Amino acid sequence: RILDKLLFNGYEGYIVGGCVRDSIMGKIPNDWDICTSAKPEVMMNIFREFKVIPTGLKHGTLTIVINNQHFEVTTYRIDKEYVDGRHPNKVEFTNSLKEDLNRRDFTINAMAYNNKEGLIDYYDGLSDIHNKTIRCVGNAFDRFNEDYLRMLRAVRFSAQLEYRLRIETFKAIKKLSKNIIHISKERIRDEVNKILLSQKPSKGIQLLEETRLLEYIIPELQECVGFEQKKPHHDEDVFYHTMRVLDNTEKDLILRLAALLHDIAKPQCFSIDRENTGHFYRHHMKGMELAEKILKRLKYDNNTIKTVKQLIKEHMLKYEITTPRAIKRLINRVGKENIDRLFKLQIADIKGSKAPYKFDNINKAKLVCDKILNEKQPLTLKDLDIDGNDLKALGVSQGKD
Ligand code: ATP
Numbered sequence: 001r002i003l004d005k006l007l008f009n010g011y012e013g014y015i016v017g018g019c020v021r022d023s024i025m026g027k028i029p030n031d032w033d034i035c036t037s038a039k040p041e042v043m044m045n046i047f048r049e050f051k052v053i054p055t056g057l058k059h060g061t062l063t064i065v066i067n068n069q070h071f072e073v074t075t076y077r078i079d080k081e082y083v084d085g086r087h088p089n090k091v092e093f094t095n096s097l098k099e100d101l102n103r104r105d106f107t108i109n110a111m112a113y114n115n116k117e118g119l120i121d122y123y124d125g126l127s128d129i130h131n132k133t134i135r136c137v138g139n140a141f142d143r144f145n146e147d148y149l150r151m152l153r154a155v156r157f158s159a160q161l162e163y164r165l166r167i168e169t170f171k172a173i174k175k176l177s178k179n180i181i182h183i184s185k186e187r188i189r190d191e192v193n194k195i196l197l198s199q200k201p202s203k204g205i206q207l208l209e210e211t212r213l214l215e216y217i218i219p220e221l222q223e224c225v226g227f228e229q230k231k232p233h234h235d236e237d238v239f240y241h242t243m244r245v246l247d248n249t250e251k252d253l254i255l256r257l258a259a260l261l262h263d264i265a266k267p268q269c270f271s272i273d274r275e276n277t278g279h280f281y282r283h284h285m286k287g288m289e290l291a292e293k294i295l296k297r298l299k300y301d302n303n304t305i306k307t308v309k310q311l312i313k314e315h316m317l318k319y320e321i322t323t324p325r326a327i328k329r330l331i332n333r334v335g336k337e338n339i340d341r342l343f344k345l346q347i348a349d350i351k352g353s354k355a356p357y358k359f360d361n362i363n364k365a366k367l368v369c370d371k372i373l374n375e376k377q378p379l380t381l382k383d384l385d386i387d388g389n390d391l392k393a394l395g396v397s398q399g400k401d
Contacts, residue, residue, distance in 0.1 A: 035075075050066060052064055076099065133164055140168045254304060
C-alpha cells in the first residue's frame with residue numbers, strides 16, 4: 001500500500017536493504033525499509049490518513065504504522081562528510097536511487113525492489129548472495145573509514161548469514177580495527193549479541209579475532225588465544241576450547257555470554273604456574289571480577305551481569321554437588337530460573353573439553369534438582385543411583401541428606 005501510494009502520486013518507491021536481501025535468501029525479514037524520491041514534507045501529506053511518526057525528518061526518515069506494523073520510509077539520500085568515524089555531517093536529498101544505494105554498507109544490503117521494476121541491483125548484490133560473500137559498496141578502506149561500525153557489521157553479517165568476507169573487506173578491517181574504540185559501547189554490544197545468537201557463534205568470534213577487532217572489544221578473551229593448559233584440564237588452547245563450549249550451547253544470550261566468559265580468568269590465574277591448577281578460589285573470584293568488568297564495559301544491564309557472574313562462579317563447582325541439600329542451596333544462589341542454564345553450561349563445557357570428566361554427577365544433580373523443583377514427586381536414594389560409599393566419597397556425614 002505504501003509503494004502503491006507513492007507510485008500513484010508520481011514518486012518512485014522501493015523496498016530496500018535487509019528486507020530485499022532476506023527475501024532473496026528465502027528468510028522472513030525482521031523489518032521492512034522503503035526508500036523513495038518523495039521528500040519528507042510530501043510524504044507527510046501523501047500518508048496523512050495513516051499514523052505517521054516523524055522519526056528522523058532531518059535525515060528524510062519517517063515511520064508509517066499500519067496494523068501495528070512499522071515501516072521506515074526514507075527519502076533518497078547522499079551521506080557526506082563523515083567526521084567522527086560514525087556519522088555523516090551532511091545529508092543531501094537526491095532524486096537518484098543509485099546514489100541512495102551507493103551510501104549503503106554492503107552490496108547485499110544495497111538492492112531495491114518493487115513490483116513494477118523488479119530487482120534493482122547496481123552493485124552486484126545478487127551475485128554476492130550466490131557466492132555467499134560480504135563486500136563493501138565501493139572501496140572497503142574508504143567505507144570503513146567513514147563509519148567504523150561497518151567493520152563489526154561485516155563480521156556480524158558473516159556470522160549470521162554464514163558468508164565469507166571478501167579479501168579486500170577482510171584486509172581493510174584488519175588495518176583499521178583499532179578504530180572500533182570510537183564506536184559507542186552500546187552499538188558494539190548489540191552487534192556482539194547478534195554474533196552470539198547466530199547459528200554458529202564461534203565463527204563470528206573467531207572472525208573478530210582474525211580481524212583483530214577482538215583485542216579492542218574483549219582484550220581479556222584475546223589473551224586466551226594460544227594459552228594452553230596442561231592435563232588433566234584442557235590439553236589445548238583456552239580460546240578454542242571456549243569456542244567449542246560456545247557452539248555447544250543453545251540460542252540463549254545469557255547462557256552464551258556465560259560460555260564466552262567461563263574461562264576468562266585462566267590466563268591471569270594460571271600464567272605464573274601453569275601446572276598448579278588448584279587455586280580454585282582465586283580463579284572463582286577473578287572469573288567473576290573479569291566477567292563483571294567486561295559486561296559493565298559493554299553496558300549490559302545489571303540483571304544480565306549478575307546472572308552471568310553467578311553462572312560462572314557456580315559452574316566451577318560442577319563436579320562436586322549431588323546431594324539434595326547442596327542442590328537446594330545451589331538453586332537458592334542461582335535462582336530457579338537459572339538453574340537449567342547452569343546445567344546446560346556444565347554439559348556444554350564437558351562436551352567441549354578433552355578433559356576426562358564424566359557426566360554422571362551432573363546427571364545426578366539434574367535429577368535431584370528436578371525432584372526438588374517439582375515437589376510432588378518424592379526423592380528417593382534409588383533415584384540418585386548412589387549408595388553409602390558414594391556419600392562417603394562426597395564427604396557427606398550422617399544426616400537427613
Ligand atoms: P538486520 O535487520 O538483520 O540488522 P538490516 O540490513 O535490515 O539487517 P539495519 O541496521 O536495519 O540492517 O539497516 C537497514 C539498511 O540500512 C541496511 O540493509 C543498509 O542498507 C543500511 N545501513 C544500515 N546501517 C548502515 C551503516 N552503518 N552504513 C551504511 N549503510 C547502513
